[in-house]
Amino acid sequence: MKKIILFTLVLALLMTSGITKADFTFSTPTNLGPAVNSSVWDYDSCISADGLLLFFGSTRIGGSGDSDLWVAMRATIDDPWGEPVNLGPTVNTEYADADPTISTDGLSLFFRSNRPDGYGGTDLWTTTRATRDSEWSMPVNLGPDINTEYDEGDPSISADGLLLYFCDYGFPETKPRPGGNGGGDIWVTKRATPSDPWGEPVNLGPLVNTAFHEYAPSISADGLMLFFDSDRPGGLGQFDLWVATRKTQNDPWDEPMHLGSKANSHEEERDPSISADGAILYFDSDQSGGYGYWDLWQVLIEPVVDLNSDGIVDSTDMCIMIDHWGTNEKLCDIGPMPWGDGIVDIQDLVVLAEHLFTYPGAVAYWKLDEIEGNIAYNSVADCDGVLIGEPLWQPDDGMVDGAIILDGINDYISTDFFLNPADGAFSVLAWIKGGAPGQVVCSQAGGLNWLCLDSVEGYLMTELTGSGRPAGPLLSQIVITDGNWHRIGFVWDGSYRKLYVDGIVVAEDEQYGLAGSNYGLYIGCGQSRESDSFFSGMIDDVRIYNRAVSP
Secondary structure (H helix, E strand, O other): OHHHHHHHHHHHHHHHOOOOOOOEEEOOOEEOOOOOOOOOEEEEEEEOOOOOEEEEEEOOOOOOOOEEEEEEEOOOOOOOOOOOEEOOOOOOOOOEEEEEEEOOOOOEEEEEEOOOOOOOOEEEEEEEOOOOOOOOOOOEEOOOOOOOOOEEEEEEEOOOOOEEEEEEOOOOOOOOOOOOOOOEOEEEEEOOOOOOOOOOOEEOOOOOOOOOEEEEEEEOOOOOEEEEEEOOOOOOOOOEEEEEEOOOOOOOOOOOEEOHHHHOOOOOEEEEEEOOOOOEEEEEEOOOOOOOOEEEEEEEEEEOOOOOOOOOOOHHHHHHHHHOOOOOOOOOOOOOOOOOOOOOOHHHHHHHHOOOOOOOOEEEEEOOOOOOOOEEOEOOOOOOEEEEOOOEEEOOOOOOOOEEEEEOOOOEEEOOOOOOHHHOOEEEEEEEEEOOOOOEEEEEOOOOEEEEEOOOOOEEEEOOOOOOOOOOOEEEEEEOOOOOEEEEEEEEOOOEEEEEEOOEEEEEEEOOOOOOOOOOEEEOOOOOOOHHHOOEEEEEEEEEEOOOOOO
């Protein structure tokens, strides 16, 4: 009865709720574009709580000094950023002004500067304004309790305005602040109220800080996630993005985690800044695809709402959440912030409800339900397939609604490039009926056969492999050419290859990477379109994910 009541509640929430948060993974990073980025250095951004103001440092033309503070504005979070505006000579100087962080009310801006009248090489300063429409006041140094004869920078103000995180710079040419763990550390200072003075800074300790460099802290609005950049071991580039977590604001920080290859590249990623709702992480990088020497980027923090990893969010996921109602089960704790709040409750149900009947991580989904025409439409991305030969639509005979039937002679579907197997975890799933030994269900032009039948018995197999040991095809012992519908799949999680038939793992092995290809996909024939590779039978519901699923 409890499940029925909550199921009804979910349906109501689907039509009324506007919250969009989830336990997180990352999208592909996107450059903020030429409206924000210039041909020189744009870096150290921070986003206002309402998401309408983006403050950052830049060396672009039109500034007052080595680096100035700028702000880009937009009318709504769905609008593009407008042309950045310099904060003017009251805030900026002929020196280097950068590293802004804005208070929740938008009335206090903290930043780093090497202007005169400080206590060291670079100090932390603040400027205020009476209203959002008022001019900024003359900046004030945060004083000797925070600033020292060394270099302080990268401030991040907490949502309540009572904690200020920052770092000291331990560059090769400068000395780190005493009391730290390495070349540059993260510190925090506190105050009782926004009107009180800041207390003596405290080092975050050896779990967060290392003998290397930890810079640019960004504290989440709930105070449970601390993003930063570091050159510690375990990264991909010289500097990478990391995050430390804690269960409550009274708990110590856990050992930091690397944000992985989606947020990081083999270049440098620096200066993370988390949005107030936890949905977007801004950062700067010199990775390819930019407009200048150093650009501002963003990466979406995407929901992981497919609780059983079967590729679709549906009633099964709802039941999993309901079974863990009122607990701290991390799998189901997906709201209100992307990392949850320690209890499975209505906020998590809202998040799940808003993603019902979606396919998280799907980069291609050809339902193959068309009635006529020579296009197989991709329902999740701009990568439609073109029918080659004379395949026939079977609108009433598919396993999931319609299907397509191929003649085994010259029929197949061709698509443009959309996924390189060498880039990381992915999965490919399809329903098939028919086929014969040696035929191919799915392949990549110029690459390898993803799902195929061995030439002797018709066993399901894949030729997706890498270099080195144990390279070679993965062969199951399951015949799928018996004339019945079978759901087949290949899943690569970054370490293991798995073949699935009807929801069961039928072959698995460890593999050290997969060979890459930047060409399109063939559905219904081999990668070289050999005459004996054309599939004879029906294919339905082909899905490809940029993650490992469990079909």
